[in-house]
Amino acid sequence: MAEEGASPLAILEALLFQADEPLEQRRLQELLGAQVEVAPLLETLRAHYENRGIRLERHGEVWAFRTAPEVAPFMIRRQERPKRLSRAAMETLSIIAYQQPVTRAEIEAVRGVPVSTGTLDLMVEAGWVAPRGRKDAPGRPVMWGTTAAFLDHFALTSLDDLPRLDELEGAGLFKPLRAAPEPDEPETDDADDGAHPGEPAPS
Numbered sequence: 001m002a003e004e005g006a007s008p009l010a011i012l013e014a015l016l017f018q019a020d021e022p023l024e025q026r027r028l029q030e031l032l033g034a035q036v037e038v039a040p041l042l043e044t045l046r047a048h049y050e051n052r053g054i055r056l057e058r059h060g061e062v063w064a065f066r067t068a069p070e071v072a073p074f075m076i077r078r079q080e081r082p083k084r085l086s087r088a089a090m091e092t093l094s095i096i097a098y099q100q101p102v103t104r105a106e107i108e109a110v111r112g113v114p115v116s117t118g119t120l121d122l123m124v125e126a127g128w129v130a131p132r133g134r135k136d137a138p139g140r141p142v143m144w145g146t147t148a149a150f151l152d153h154f155a156l157t158s159l160d161d162l163p164r165l166d167e168l169e170g171a172g173l174f175k176p177l178r179a180a181p182e183p184d185e186p187e188t189d190d191a192d193d194g195a196h197p198g199e200p201a202p203s
Contacts, residue, residue, distance in 0.1 A: 008036045022064035089119050101132035101143035
């Protein structure tokens with residue numbers, strides 16, 4: 001039965017909104033009381049929501065609010081699965097972050113193995129690494145550095161927020177730069193190149 005101060009139309013609308021399942025018209029009539037004619041109120045509501053993002057629909061003897069078909073595609077929740085960096089990519093990203101600007105040959109000198117083009121491509125695609133000019137050395141190899149997107153992704157205000165390099169070296173987690181091999185060495189990587197960006201470099 002409608003409460004004093006609330007219109008039957010407002011009560012009907014609220015009942016349909018809060019319902020977990022479609023409601024039978026007979027049940028709605030019982031809830032509003034015999035003195036209220038539910039059928040014309042339902043039609044009024046249906047007309048009111050006809051051109052809105054949600055619609056009042058009747059299926060047989062039950063009524064329910066449903067998402068309008070034209071906006072339904074926008075209601076799909078898109079959840080991106082966390083992507084993982086391979087060990088090779090994590091090591092490469094760490095070296096670039098701490099020793100930038102750094103060439104591929106210098107990265108290889110630290111890692112002890114060649115770095116594939118695919119490993120760098122992954123980080124460039126993620127927006128975390130970008131060219132930083134060319135080194136004044138034979139072959140003028142490209143130098144690499146991190147970007148603002150790298151800082152944003154790993155919640156860093158600046159590179160100063162990275163753990164101190166000497167602390168990592170003292171703990172055996174990072175090796176100092178060794179003499180770099182020739183920049184035109186074959187580009188192969190001992191690690192899996194099928195990994196994707198998504199995990200931070202070791203800190």
